[in-house]
Amino acid sequence: MTVSHMSTSKLTAASLHRRHAVEKRFRAYGVVAIVTALVFLIILLSSMLSKGYSAFFQAQIRLPVFFSQDVIDPKRTNSSEIIARANYQILVRNALKARFPDVKKRREVKKLTMLISRGARRHLRAMVAHEPSLIGTTQEVWLLASGDADMFLKGAIPRDIPEKSRRINDRQIAWLNALEEDGASRRRFNVNFFTAGDSREAEQAGIWGAIVGSALTLIVTLILSFPVSVTAAVYLEELSTKNWWTDFLEVNINNMAAVPSIIYGLFGLAIFLNVMHLPRSAPVVGGIVLALMTFPTIIIATRASLKAVPPSIREAARGLGASPAQVVLHHVLPLAMPGIFTGTIIGMSRALGESAPLLMIGMVAFIVDIPQGLFDPASVLPVQIYLWADSPERAFVEKTAAATLVLMVFLVVMNATAVVLRRKFEKRW
Amino acid sequence: MKRAFILIAALAGFIAIPAQARDQIRIVGSSTIFPFTTAVAEEFGITTPFRTPVVESTGTGGGMKLFCAGVGTRHPDVTNASRRIKKSEVEKCVRNGVTDITEVKIGFDGIVLANSLKVPRTSFSLRHIFLGLAKQVPANETGATLQPNPYEKWSDIDSTLPKIKIKVLGPPPTSGSRDAFAELALEGGCKTFSDLKAMKNSDKNTYKVVCHSIREDGAYVEAGENDNLIIRKLEADTNAFGVFGFSFLDQNQDKVQGSLVNDVSPEFENIADGKYPVARSLYFYVKNAHMDIIPGIEAFVSEFTSDNAMGKDGYLIDKGLIPLGEDERKQQIEKLSM
Incomplete structure (x- = not known):
């Protein structure tokens, strides 16, 4: 560089304006990028919220239900088995007929019973099982409205279109209005949504089964992936010498991180189901498959945080006579832990949002019972969302959005924990 | 670290337990x-x-x-x-x-061809559907010679059909509904050409290729397996038609309407009677x-x-x-x- 002092300052002066402009534009690009990302996030969140919030409320209808001895336990056996198997749908139908005595025709009665959820039977049965003395009495009971009635009461079915194009006909609207005038219909917080398993009736479908399934799956994933990945990372970073073999491993680990997740599902199907004969749809298999997927994330994060521990720590420890194992376990690893935890949580939240690999091992399934253990059939939250999104019934639209909101809350909590952990324990040198 | 190994060993032991007899x-x-x-x-x-x-x-x-x-x-x-x-x-x-x-x-x-309620209902024949969606269509009246599908608007096929661009949202090839749609609707229209019908006996493979292949020039849009998504797209785009199962039509009659096929509307009774041809x-x-x-x-x-x-x-x-x-x-x- 042989530019004279004079020409340099001239050049500088001339380009100063341009450089400032570039600087400004550079900042503006950043702001635009952030704003774009925020706008998309807000659109996503607000569309989910506007569609999903109504799922947290559920219409109920009050009916005077006569717990007829003849229907529940005609032979007066008082056996809990017989009481549990009785046809409680008849009680619902009779209660509706008693409330609207002018409805006589079979088809009309059917239309009338379609206002009440088919799950109402379960509620009545639980009431009797809990309190057998109800038999023979008449009680005012709040029953779940059916999905269609619920949608209508929430305004999701417009009233001003031709009757033929509506899921709820004029007669049914008149009945619902009559009930409303009596104060016999109300909206309540939908507790059921958080406590029940899946159901084909949207009004009684809940996400608890999926949450338990997700929890069981993630426990297996964590137990498996955390120790294995951390050990592998420590070996690669601290103990091994760099040669073609460790290079080979490194390439493969980075490769694993980029493999599409469905491949892990295919692998799980081939090994765990077809060779090891583990049960289909079980969280234990789901957990192992997701653990395989999580390994590279945690290994890479762990190696990065081990690298961030300054060599002076290791040298000081060694200087005081610590063995390699002591150096790692007593000094390097504890200092790297915040970073390792962050990596693990990010890996876990990725696993929580995953559904593709679970398709192959049978977790994309309709499962009503809440899973009780690692070998019970289970589905997970993203799978539940996928199944509901695919259901024809209108009432599942809001459930889909609401379940997505719940999943997002879990993800936000996990990622926020990662940030907090990092802030709290991070050491800077 | 020791603890980690014990955990792994414990888990491995846990997994080795043979699966219990199934009661579900x-x-x-x-x-x-x-x-x-x-x-x-x-x-x-x-x-x-x-x-x-x-x-x-x-x-x-x-x-x-x-x-x-x-x-x-x-x-x-x-x-x-x-x-x-x-x-x-x-x-x-x-x-x-x-x-x-x-x-x-x-x-x-029943598999229905539906569009938004905001526009008039359309009446197709199976032949219209075949001509609108097949990859190759007959160049003459009998189907002796074939040409790549030239039709851009429905009205190019038949002046009674709407003057809009052919756009049909439907399931991807992996779906059973797509197979059924090809077999019942397309093949049904294909058979109305005498030379193509005759080909069924003489050259079954070519017959299948001609009668079942859906055009790939953008008129048929693969909209994924999610039928709810198709319905939402139909609401937004009143010029498009969608292909999906009857239960989705039944649940969304306030948004979409099923087109008539061979003058039969996709209604419950008509499908049950076997009158509706795409069932x-x-x-x-x-x-x-x-x-x-x-x-x-x-x-x-x-x-x-x-x-x-x-x-x-x-x-x-x-x-x-x-x-x-x-x-x-x-x-x-x-x-x-x-």
Whole structure:
């Protein structure tokens, strides 16, 4: 560089304006990028919220239900088995007929019973099982409205279109209005949504089964992936010498991180189901498959945080006579832990949002019972969302959005924990 | 670190425990039948002492593969199919020891061509659908010579059709509904050309290629397996038509309308009578060898075929299933009791 002092300052002066402009534009690009990302996030969140919030409320209808001895336990056996198997749908139908005595025709009665959820039977049965003395009495009971009635009461079915194009006909609207005038219909917080398993009736479908399934799956994933990945990372970073073999491993680990997740599902199907004969749809298999997927994330994060521990720590420890194992376990690893935890949580939240690999091992399934253990059939939250999104019934639209909101809350909590952990324990040198 | 190894060892030991005998029915198969089977499964779980069956949505082909993989608790007991079992699948079943299976027909499903309620209803013939969507179409009246599909607007095919660009949103090739649509609607229109019809006997493979291939120039848009998504797109784009199952039309009659096909509207009664031309039968298959191993299969099948479920006023009908005639349903039940 042989530019004279004079020409340099001239050049500088001339380009100063341009450089400032570039600087400004550079900042503006950043702001635009952030704003774009925020706008998309807000659109996503607000569309989910506007569609999903109504799922947290559920219409109920009050009916005077006569717990007829003849229907529940005609032979007066008082056996809990017989009481549990009785046809409680008849009680619902009779209660509706008693409330609207002018409805006589079979088809009309059917239309009338379609206002009440088919799950109402379960509620009545639980009431009797809990309190057998109800038999023979008449009680005012709040029953779940059916999905269609619920949608209508929430305004999701417009009233001003031709009757033929509506899921709820004029007669049914008149009945619902009559009930409303009596104060016999109300909206309540939908507790059921958080406590029940899946159901084909949207009004009684809940996400608890999926949450338990997700929890069981993630426990297996964590137990498996955390120790294995951390050990592998420590070996690669601290103990091994760099040669073609460790290079080979490194390439493969980075490769694993980029493999599409469905491949892990295919692998799980081939090994765990077809060779090891583990049960289909079980969280234990789901957990192992997701653990395989999580390994590279945690290994890479762990190696990065081990690298961030300054060599002076290791040298000081060694200087005081610590063995390699002591150096790692007593000094390097504890200092790297915040970073390792962050990596693990990010890996876990990725696993929580995953559904593709679970398709192959049978977790994309309709499962009503809440899973009780690692070998019970289970589905997970993203799978539940996928199944509901695919259901024809209108009432599942809001459930889909609401379940997505719940999943997002879990993800936000996990990622926020990662940030907090990092802030709290991070050491800077 | 030691603790970590112990954990891994413990987990490995845990996994090695052999799978317990199964006391829960497992069902796989068609995603079209999934909403019906799950409804029966739930009802079965409530009204009987047996556990609620696990129902997987794997698609008809995927279900057959699992179903035919063998006998034993590792393999599913029932598979749903939106078409009849194929000869190759029966052979595979037999090779794996699944020799004794029962076929039960549960009802019908109509495939509809629908558009937004905001625009007038359209009336297609099968020939219109074929000419609008096939990859190759006849260049003359009999179909002796073929040309790549030249039609851009529906009105290019027939002046009675709307003057809008041909745009149909439908399922991807992996879907059973797409197969059924090609077989019933496209082939139905294809057969109206005499030379193409004659080809069925002389050159079956070419016939299939010509009659089943859907155009790939953008007029047919693969919209994924999610029919709710198609309905939302139809609401937004009033010039588009969508292809999906009757149950989605039934649930969304305030948003979309089914076009007439050969002057028949896709209504419940018309599909049940067999008047609506784009309808198919739905089945499930039971592995008889499992009847003694897994508790409740018999009870499940009788719940499925009961008047309460499959009958003309049953709860499956509310879910969009088109029922069998009363006689045919009785036949199915008789077949089971043999």
